[in-house]
Amino acid sequence: MFEQHPYGKLISAYIDQAEFPDRPSDLYDPIRYILSLSGKRIRPMLVFMGAKLFGKEDTAEVLPASIAIEYFHNFSLIHDDIMDKAPLRRGKDTVHQKWNDNVAILSGDALLVKAYQELGKCPADKIGELLVVFNQVALEVCEGQQMDMDFETMDNVAEGDYIEMIRRKTSVLLGGALQLGAILANADKVQQQLLYDFGVNLGIAFQLQDDFLDVYGDPETFGKQVGGDILCNKKTFLRIKTEELATADSRSELDLLLQGSDISDDEKVFRMKKLYAQLAVDQYAEDIKQRYTELAYNKLDEIAVSDAQKTELRILADTLMHRKR
Amino acid sequence: MFEQHPYGKLISAYIDQAEFPDRPSDLYDPIRYILSLSGKRIRPMLVFMGAKLFGKEDTAEVLPASIAIEYFHNFSLIHDDIMDKAPLRRGKDTVHQKWNDNVAILSGDALLVKAYQELGKCPADKIGELLVVFNQVALEVCEGQQMDMDFETMDNVAEGDYIEMIRRKTSVLLGGALQLGAILANADKVQQQLLYDFGVNLGIAFQLQDDFLDVYGDPETFGKQVGGDILCNKKTFLRIKTEELATADSRSELDLLLQGSDISDDEKVFRMKKLYAQLAVDQYAEDIKQRYTELAYNKLDEIAVSDAQKTELRILADTLMHRKR
Numbered sequence: 152m153f154e155q156h157p158y159g160k161l162i163s164a165y166i167d168q169a170e171f172p173d174r175p176s177d178l179y180d181p182i183r184y185i186l187s188l189s190g191k192r193i194r195p196m197l198v199f200m201g202a203k204l205f206g207k208e209d210t211a212e213v214l215p216a217s218i219a220i221e222y223f224h225n226f227s228l229i230h231d232d233i234m235d236k237a238p239l240r241r242g243k244d245t246v247h248q249k250w251n252d253n254v255a256i257l258s259g260d261a262l263l264v265k266a267y268q269e270l271g272k273c274p275a276d277k278i279g280e281l282l283v284v285f286n287q288v289a290l291e292v293c294e295g296q297q298m299d300m301d302f303e304t305m306d307n308v309a310e311g312d313y314i315e316m317i318r319r320k321t322s323v324l325l326g327g328a329l330q331l332g333a334i335l336a337n338a339d340k341v342q343q344q345l346l347y348d349f350g351v352n353l354g355i356a357f358q359l360q361d362d363f364l365d366v367y368g369d370p371e372t373f374g375k376q377v378g379g380d381i382l383c384n385k386k387t388f389l390r391i392k393t394e395e396l397a398t399a400d401s402r403s404e405l406d407l408l409l410q411g412s413d414i415s416d417d418e419k420v421f422r423m424k425k426l427y428a429q430l431a432v433d434q435y436a437e438d439i440k441q442r443y444t445e446l447a448y449n450k451l452d453e454i455a456v457s458d459a460q461k462t463e464l465r466i467l468a469d470t471l472m473h474r475k476r
Numbered sequence: 477m478f479e480q481h482p483y484g485k486l487i488s489a490y491i492d493q494a495e496f497p498d499r500p501s502d503l504y505d506p507i508r509y510i511l512s513l514s515g516k517r518i519r520p521m522l523v524f525m526g527a528k529l530f531g532k533e534d535t536a537e538v539l540p541a542s543i544a545i546e547y548f549h550n551f552s553l554i555h556d557d558i559m560d561k562a563p564l565r566r567g568k569d570t571v572h573q574k575w576n577d578n579v580a581i582l583s584g585d586a587l588l589v590k591a592y593q594e595l596g597k598c599p600a601d602k603i604g605e606l607l608v609v610f611n612q613v614a615l616e617v618c619e620g621q622q623m624d625m626d627f628e629t630m631d632n633v634a635e636g637d638y639i640e641m642i643r644r645k646t647s648v649l650l651g652g653a654l655q656l657g658a659i660l661a662n663a664d665k666v667q668q669q670l671l672y673d674f675g676v677n678l679g680i681a682f683q684l685q686d687d688f689l690d691v692y693g694d695p696e697t698f699g700k701q702v703g704g705d706i707l708c709n710k711k712t713f714l715r716i717k718t719e720e721l722a723t724a725d726s727r728s729e730l731d732l733l734l735q736g737s738d739i740s741d742d743e744k745v746f747r748m749k750k751l752y753a754q755l756a757v758d759q760y761a762e763d764i765k766q767r768y769t770e771l772a773y774n775k776l777d778e779i780a781v782s783d784a785q786k787t788e789l790r791i792l793a794d795t796l797m798h799r800k801r
Contacts, residue, residue, distance in 0.1 A: 175619055264614040
């Protein structure tokens, strides 16, 4: 939905012309490969939007930080896919699947270093400040991924811990991308924080919506298999809330569905949705998503620039939160 | 041999008091663990020595870059050990062995980010320049590790490619550590390059000696099993040179030793050493090690500071190159 955005084109053009050495080929081919799968490029676009919000129009000065965010995001995809044993990414083989785990570990490492190389191309007087935010975000993304893996083997995950996990694993990168832009535009710390908070809250709402759409999305437009999370027993917000609210009856139905091997896929999804409806966790998920969306909009409202300058970010948020897939 | 050096104490004291979060424990415990295994801390000491060479005595300003090098080195050990399936590191379980591969991937990633966090604590006007060198070194280390893995499955590795592999995998980090120190001491580019070249050439000589000592070291002082590289068919400099120089007779003896499963360990080491002697690859290895050592000393000679100021680095080089283990 953002592929034709001018920022998206700048980002894609830079990545298309970026030259990585030919050899060692098993180090650089996977980097070329993952970057060619592209995706929506929302995160690097946020750097431009954060800068523009505070009046920075010079895209050349913003581009390196934007690319650093995109490289970091792709590094994290390569490594997460190893850890999650994921065979597919954006409909294509994951790096570890196409090559092997060692190649994925090392090319991911190199791509993380390339992210810092881009950061080093930012205006010299800004590098220190950018580095502090970038590193903090990068560490929290690692922490979020570890929490996510820890949850897999835990009997009970608290709602608050789940929100904290998605905050670190996915949302801080959105907030951080916006903040890098704000730094490049000389925004003060208070304004930086408001914009960061806007991004983080929007990110949490977006992730909650992702959990929701996996169950309730329109199969025509969703892109992935609807009910996929239910079928692989993924600990989504809906599942965690169901565990928390389950009565004796619904608890035994839940256990049956989680363990049951003689239940067809369609029946498992149907019965789980029924359980969600009985416990009203679908409505609860909608409500909490709405709460984080409003928090995000409130932060955006507080930012000390004209409403007109906020239009771009408001459109982005509206588009993300009303998306059907 | 350097544990009691004042720089070594500064480094250890900093690492001992460094606070990593308690949770997620599987992210930070492995970092605390690998750093506690310590090692010789030669690389971070080189940052101090590089700075001191050009008159920088303020250790507080040099410490963050020194720690960044040590964190980077330990990150690379964690990930290399996964890729090499190594069970032991410094006589203790490797991280992936003590925990698992996923924990090792992610805690390694976090430690790499921590390295950049330390770099961000360096004097603000130096961060950009430090980052350029650090990133270049980090990428070359990744390239060297990939080359090393590529060599495992290659029939023939050229001597020049082997040297290039050890240059990137291990030597550039020594040169880069020294150069970070030189940058912090305001040395100009020419002086930085000379010091970098000293470190890189010394590193190559050191690695060649490592290959040599694995075969010819004194079992009393070597610390590892003498002949270990021969027993696991490792493609060391001696092995590669033997492949290159082998006559028909020695070629069949070599193949026999590489494949033979009914040869005892002692006999395999004995016969491989005999082969090395016949082809004079032991002498060749000595000669080329000597050549890189001299190259290193020549670079040190060229540096435009007094001989007295070079004493510390000369002692370091002498100690490293005459070491028995």
